[in-house]
Amino acid sequence: MHLQKEITKCLEFKSKHEEIELVSVEEFYKEAPPEISKPDITLSDPHHQTLARLDWELEQRKRLAEKYKECLTSKEKILKEIEVKKEYLSSLQPRLNSIMQASLPVQEYLFMPFDQAHKQYETARHLPPPLYVLFVQANAYGQACDKKLSVAIEGSVEEAKALYKPPEDSQDDESDSDAEEEQTTKRRRPTLGVQLDDKRKEMLKRHPLSVTIDLKCKDESVLHLTFYYLMNLNVMTVKTKVTTAVEMTTPISAGDLLSPDSLLNCLYPGDHGKKTPNPANQFQFDKVGILTLNDYVTELGHPYVWVQKLGGLHFPKDQPQHTVTADNSLSASHMEMTMKLLRTRLQSRLALHKQFASLEHGIVPVSSECQQLFPAKVVSRLVKWTAITYEDYLELSYTKDIVEAGLAEDTHLYYMALIERGTAKLQAAVVLNPGYSSMPPIFSLCLTWKGERTNNNDDNIRAMESEVSVFYKELSGPKPGYQLLTNQLQRLCVILDVYLETESHDNSVEGPKEFPQEKMCLRLVRGPSRMKPFKFNHPQGFFSHR
Amino acid sequence: MAPQEMDVQRALELLHMSVFSQSVSPCGKYLAAGNSYGEIGIFSLSAALSAEAKEESKKPVVCFTAHNGPVYALTSTDRQLLSASDGELKAWNWAEIVKKGCKEAWSRRPPYRSSLEVPEINSLQLNLKDNSLLLAGGDCTVHAMDLETGVFTECSRPQYGKWIRCLATDSDWMVCGGGPALTLWHLRSVTPTTVFPLAPAQHHAMFYQDLILCAGQGPTIYHLQLSGDVRAQIPCSPRALHSLCLNQRSPEHKVLTAAGSSHKIDVFTNFGYRAFSLAFA
Numbered sequence: 001m002h003l004q005k006e007i008t009k010c011l012e013f014k015s016k017h018e019e020i021e022l023v024s025v026e027e028f029y030k031e032a033p034p035e036i037s038k039p040d041i042t043l044s045d046p047h048h049q050t051l052a053r054l055d056w057e058l059e060q061r062k063r064l065a066e067k068y069k070e071c072l073t074s075k076e077k078i079l080k081e082i083e084v085k086k087e088y089l090s091s092l093q094p095r096l097n098s099i100m101q102a103s104l105p106v107q108e109y110l111f112m113p114f115d116q117a118h119k120q121y122e123t124a125r126h127l128p129p130p131l132y133v134l135f136v137q138a139n140a141y142g143q144a145c146d147k148k149l150s151v152a153i154e155g156s157v158e159e160a161k162a163l164y165k166p167p168e169d170s171q172d173d174e175s176d177s178d179a180e181e182e183q184t185t186k187r188r189r190p191t192l193g194v195q196l197d198d199k200r201k202e203m204l205k206r207h208p209l210s211v212t213i214d215l216k217c218k219d220e221s222v223l224h225l226t227f228y229y230l231m232n233l234n235v236m237t238v239k240t241k242v243t244t245a246v247e248m249t250t251p252i253s254a255g256d257l258l259s260p261d262s263l264l265n266c267l268y269p270g271d272h273g274k275k276t277p278n279p280a281n282q283f284q285f286d287k288v289g290i291l292t293l294n295d296y297v298t299e300l301g302h303p304y305v306w307v308q309k310l311g312g313l314h315f316p317k318d319q320p321q322h323t324v325t326a327d328n329s330l331s332a333s334h335m336e337m338t339m340k341l342l343r344t345r346l347q348s349r350l351a352l353h354k355q356f357a358s359l360e361h362g363i364v365p366v367s368s369e370c371q372q373l374f375p376a377k378v379v380s381r382l383v384k385w386t387a388i389t390y391e392d393y394l395e396l397s398y399t400k401d402i403v404e405a406g407l408a409e410d411t412h413l414y415y416m417a418l419i420e421r422g423t424a425k426l427q428a429a430v431v432l433n434p435g436y437s438s439m440p441p442i443f444s445l446c447l448t449w450k451g452e453r454t455n456n457n458d459d460n461i462r463a464m465e466s467e468v469s470v471f472y473k474e475l476s477g478p479k480p481g482y483q484l485l486t487n488q489l490q491r492l493c494v495i496l497d498v499y500l501e502t503e504s505h506d507n508s509v510e511g512p513k514e515f516p517q518e519k520m521c522l523r524l525v526r527g528p529s530r531m532k533p534f535k536f537n538h539p540q541g542f543f544s545h546r
Numbered sequence: 547m548a549p550q551e552m553d554v555q556r557a558l559e560l561l562h563m564s565v566f567s568q569s570v571s572p573c574g575k576y577l578a579a580g581n582s583y584g585e586i587g588i589f590s591l592s593a594a595l596s597a598e599a600k601e602e603s604k605k606p607v608v609c610f611t612a613h614n615g616p617v618y619a620l621t622s623t624d625r626q627l628l629s630a631s632d633g634e635l636k637a638w639n640w641a642e643i644v645k646k647g648c649k650e651a652w653s654r655r656p657p658y659r660s661s662l663e664v665p666e667i668n669s670l671q672l673n674l675k676d677n678s679l680l681l682a683g684g685d686c687t688v689h690a691m692d693l694e695t696g697v698f699t700e701c702s703r704p705q706y707g708k709w710i711r712c713l714a715t716d717s718d719w720m721v722c723g724g725g726p727a728l729t730l731w732h733l734r735s736v737t738p739t740t741v742f743p744l745a746p747a748q749h750h751a752m753f754y755q756d757l758i759l760c761a762g763q764g765p766t767i768y769h770l771q772l773s774g775d776v777r778a779q780i781p782c783s784p785r786a787l788h789s790l791c792l793n794q795r796s797p798e799h800k801v802l803t804a805a806g807s808s809h810k811i812d813v814f815t816n817f818g819y820r821a822f823s824l825a826f827a
Binding site for chain 1 (some may be wrong): 785
């Protein structure tokens with residue numbers, strides 16, 4: 001019994017070695033070195049074979065264990081190296097920053113504000129598309145063509161970022177307002193009004209960021225333009241400010257010349273900025289009871305069409321489109337022209353400003369280059385120069401045909417000049433087109449001397465008007481022609497002299513002629529309409545007919 | 547110049563334009579008008595008078611610059627239009643005039659004494675009997691030009707102090723005016739019979755049927771009877787009238803046109819009131 005158990009135990013004995021997976025026999029013979037494999041013995045003897053295989057296994061495992069240890073150590077080493085390098089890099093960043101800081105003064109010295117530009121581009125990423133187009137194009141133009149143009153972004157970046165977060169408590173608000181509406185009717189009206197007002201404010205909301213462009217001119221005066229974007233209406237507006245190199249006292253009549261409200265009126269013909277350029281806005285306005293954007297212009301800025309073009313926004317006339325997106329090429333194509341026009345506008349207004357100061361004192365400033373347009377002696381004097389309103393201009397009897405011809409509109413500026421000589425008084429009503437001086441001022445005359453004479457009853461007065469209004473090119477003076485107005489006024493004085501002196505003497509009235517003739521004229525009257533000689537010839541100095 | 551500036555320039559020119567002279571074509575269908583900028587505009591009377599006339603038909607069919615100075619006088623032979631300005635006389639063929647780019651057939655200058663001041667030619671009269679043209683102008687002389695040879699002869703030198711602006715004859719009668727008041731003379735006895743009570747200077751007078759039509763400094767055409775009564779005063783758009791033209795050559799287009807200190811030319815189909823106006827553009 002006992003023996004049987006022992007035998008079965010033996011038979012069932014499983015040596016541990018059988019659990020080890022050994023390489024297959026063929027491989028064993030291939031790989032194992034002959035000392036271990038001892039092929040001559042093992043091939044015949046399975047017991048030795050197994051022994052040899054086990055030996056080989058042991059050998060291999062020892063080797064592998066060695067390898068493993070080696071790999072571990074090398075891995076440790078490499079890890080350490082990585083650590084070192086990481087530290088190195090992280091200490092590099094603050095050093096670079098400190099170098100940037102240190103180089104700032106050098107950047108300023110060399111006028112290469114890389115740091116500033118970098119910051120600007122960071123902020124620019126938060127701009128709405130039209131303002132972004134404007135920013136990019138204006139920057140590009142400034143760098144390429146116009147060193148005196150500088151672009152900056154103002155406003156709060158946090159607010160801009162906040163715009164893109166959905167409002168969490170809007171739901172609660174709505175339920176609150178519903179509850180409010182169910183209250184007594186007495187409270188409903190003010191609530192509605194307040195709601196409408198809020199809706200209006202919401203509709204006219206501006207994006208918190210704005211782009212400012214500063215245009216510097218040769219005489220150190222600067223035109224500051226701030227561009228805003230109205231988010232719900234998809235239009236851009238602009239506000240202007242002018243700073244001059246020298247502090248100027250404003251003459252009374254020049255009040256409107258540089259006013260931010262009208263400075264940029266009609267930069268391009270017909271662009272008065274009173275209506276929103278986006279036709280889709282009309283439907284939005286109807287919902288909240290806004291009549292026209294013009295009512296809000298003082299706080300929001302003017303929505304001129306050129307502003308939209310600079311932002312790449314193009315609104316086809318009278319056809320509301322669903323989405324008008326900002327287009328870079330539209331902006332680029334208009335940039336140069338618009339900047340040139342802006343500069344010219346500022347310069348011409350400043351020139352007029354100076355001229356008005358002189359005109360109000362009764363002096364017509366004539367520069368030395370223009371002296372040759374006029375005779376040396378001019379007796380008629382400018383006595384008064386004032387600004388008048390559009391309504392006043394319309395009421396004058398002698399301006400009717402200018403108004404009918406569509407040359408006098410409410411976007412223009414109006415003035416009255418009074419020239420006197422002896423008992424003769426000449427009133428001149430002047431229409432100044434905002435596009436001065438490429439668009440000439442237009443004069444309407446009324447002479448009070450022995451009766452009232454206007455172009456209605458005296459062909460010569462009509463001829464005098466055409467001398468200044470139609471033949472204005474001769475009076476432009478040196479480029480860019482800002483002296484046109486003063487030259488026109490001087491010419492008026494000269495031709496008034498001619499008119500009065502060449503008036504034929506009425507023999508029935510006693511007494512000498514009030515204005516003896518001093519001007520040299522070839523002929524006193526000519527042609528079927530008995531014209532007087534108004535054309536001055538230089539350098540001979542005589543007057544002739546056209 | 548930008549288009550906007552061109553518009554303003556032309557608008558100003560139109561406001562200050564005066565039309566000094568008119569002449570009807572030999573066929574009677576076209577009216578030529580000369581203005582103060584030296585331009586001659588050809589208007590189509592048949593288009594403007596037709597039933598489907600639009601605004602465009604009242605503008606010139608063609609308008610070209612004929613002279614450097616104002617075109618003071620126009621007259622037509624049976625084939626040519628003659629225009630006179632500052633000492634210069636040009637002829638244009640009516641057949642070609644309606645096409646663009648018309649060139650003058652010939653141009654002549656009457657001999658003047660002084661070269662510094664070139665006098666204007668104020669009036670042209672055709673003398674069909676001996677095929678000559680009479681020119682009267684600012685140098686106080688009347689020149690006669692032979693239309694065949696183009697040779698000028700000086701005729702008379704009236705040294706009048708007060709200028710005579712208009713003159714018209716009708717067999718026995720002559721009416722003339724200008725500086726002096728408009729007066730009717732009986733030619734046989736060479737005595738003034740009636741002095742018309744019109745205050746403003748008259749620029750143009752003509753006999754028509756039994757009336758005298760005249761117009762001048764004010765914006766009215768006067769219909770006067772030989773006895774001296776003012777029969778009618780017709781208001782017109784130009785403030786002062788320089789020229790009256792009666793189209794006798796074509797019975798369908800028999801109209802009176804009046805032009806003066808304005809870029810508009812009034813057309814009268816019934817001489818009692820203004821029908822419409824042609825205008826330079």
